[in-house]
Amino acid sequence: GSTEEWLDLRAGAKEMVYGLETEDDFGHNIVPLTTSRGRPGCLNFIENYLFVYSNRAENFYGDVRDESPCLFSICDPYHQYQPDFFTSTVPVFFTPYGELNRDVSFTQCPVYYHEMQDKLDYLDSNNAQFFRLHSMVQNCCGGVGAWNTNSTRMIRHKDDLIWATERKRVREQGGKRRQKQMVERRAFPETCKVEHLATSVEEVLEGKRSQFINRRLSYGMVQSGSQALATMQKSAEGSVVIFLQAFFGRHAALMWLTFCAFLGFLLNLVWLVTSTSDWIIVQLGLMDQKLLDKLTHPIAEFIKHSLKGISGNEYFTNMPGLMEDYVKMGIEYTVWIVSIFVILAIFIILTELLKGVQACGCFRRCKWPSEMRWWARLLIRMHQITFFIWFWLPLFWIGFNYYTVFTRQTYHFSSVGMFAFIIIIQVLNWALTTASSLRSTLAASMDTNEVVSLSMDNVWRSAQGYYITAPLILYSIVKGVQDYTRYHFYGEDISFSVGEQRAIMAKSLVKGWTLLLVLGSIAAWIHFAVNGRQNYALASCIIVTIIALDVLHPCAYLWVGDSKMTDKEAEALTCCQALTTAAWWERCIYRLILNQTLGGFIKWLGPACFILLPFIIFVLPFMGVNLAFMMLTGTTNL
Secondary structure (H helix, E strand, O other), X not given: OOOOOHHHHHHOOOOOOOOOOOEOOOOOEOOOOOOOOOHHHHHHHHHHHHHHHHOOHHHOXXXXXXXXXXXXXXXXXXXXXXXXXXXHHHHHHEOOOOOEOXXXXXXXXXXXXXXXXXXXXXXXXXXXXXXXXXXXXXXHHOOOOOOOOOEEEEEOOOOOOOEEEEXXXXXXXXXXXXXXXXXXXXXXXXXXXXXXXHHHHHHHHOOOEEEEOOOOOEEEOOOOXXXXXXXXXXXXXXXXXXXXXXXXXXOHHHHHHHHHHHHHHHHXXXXXXXXXXXXXXXXXXXXXXXXXXXXXXXXXXXXXXHOHHHHOOHHHHOOOOHHHHHHHHHHHHHHHHHHHHHHHHHHHHHHHXXXXXXXXXXXXXXXXXXXXHHHHHHHHHHHHHHHHHHHHHHHHHHHHHHHHHHOOOOOOOOHHHHHHHHHHHHHHHHHHHHHHHHHHHHXXXXXXXXXXXXXXXXXXXXXHHHHHOHXXXXXXXXHHHHHHHHHHHHOOOOOOOOOOHHHHHHHHHHHHHHHHHHHHHHHHHHHHHHOOOOHHHHHHXXXXXXXXXXXXXXXXXXXXXXXXXXXXXXXXXXXXXXXXXXXXHHHHHHHHHOOHHHHHHHHHHHHHHHHHHXXXXXXXXXXXXXXXXXXXXXXHOO
């Protein structure tokens, strides 16, 4: 059928059963409507309908606007646009000279729940401030990721046809290859539940960029705790599917190159920390060991002479060779940093050379980054679709500390060295967070008279999410692999969820996990008191206690947050009735834990530890590792 007949054909659509006749009674070929039943299918139908409507003769402008791309804005049922949404969004797609900027693929506004106070947001369903902070940093290279709402996209079509040709999802019985078929045109990928992330990946692979509009242009209605956890699970599950599809799709080479570059950097860093053999340039035969010693010996002697006061410390006096090892490590680290900058410079030169080659007309069909900002956008997208790989980090840290509590272990840390390390880490971390927050606040106040600040509640909720979502992400990995298998091998529609089984499972996992962390900290202190008091066991007990306090509020909220017993009902109960009534106990726990006094104490416990840790390190050097590990929370909750 033609484009004009599309709606009529849509109205009389019937389910096509594979294996039956592909022609109707009049000899017309039957076109399968494989549109998904999930959100992507709905968006594609709306986009196709608006396209057909705008292509009617009475809606033509009669100028170049009829051939221009269209803007498609998405607002979910939980949000409502403000009057100045489009007056702030549409100009971003144009240059200062009024010409259409085809390099901008979409814009994204922050989510904002004005009814949800941060101090009452126990599951961090708001997360608006950290979303803005990370988006502002990513916006420097045009790498902001699209969200499922408040985004406006530029959609380009090659022709005016409503139909498109694509290969079938699965092969026919007895066939070696997937055959082509006619389907409805799709502007949004229908291969997963998170089409916004899939579209963001495709746009970056095509060389397009995005723009973050740092204004509260859309207000949202507050979601319940169960809905927030279900959204987290859905997002992680969709990332697993996109990861498998992107790394084994038609742009696999570029994704693999980006991932391998990051993996090579990570392995090189691990080798630097763990290697005790000769330098790699000696192992590769690029330099003789004697020549290397001749070059590094004067530097080592100069550093030893400069650190003469520290080398007389009792710590180094008992271990004479330790200062020499530290000096060697410092030199190796410096050489490693210099080599990283050299490799980066070579990479920049190669990128610019390839850009020049493409400008001369060669390899124009090859989609290859022509600028370093393109590479930065690729790294951002790779992080967004591979963040689930690091789900084991909080599990490892929690397990390691419990292992230290319940087994007799000894660790060797220099209190002076760890003190210096923590001071440097704290200065860098808080300087980055504060500078980014102040920059966002200043820019917003100058541009829109709107002040945006990063409160301590935001920092605290981010730390909570780091620990409570670990088992949730593991569950999402399993379900994501299952969905990818169903889609890849059987062609099933995986763009929607049937029922609420996964949402219920997500809530149950987080409930059990947080309760286990709270009870585990109590067991750790009992074991420490009964089986001897070791310094490293004490440090681990403190760490697991801090973690338990971080997850205490989400745990209580999930278990007793729906307590409905009123004060009148509680007063009407006798003492025996109250002690035997589950609702009364839920009410007591709710009032004991979910209150502003305890919440304020726990919230400021973390910053207080950051201030006291440099001094505690002189007694318990092992505590410094906890702070270094906690620095990861700022990058894993993007």
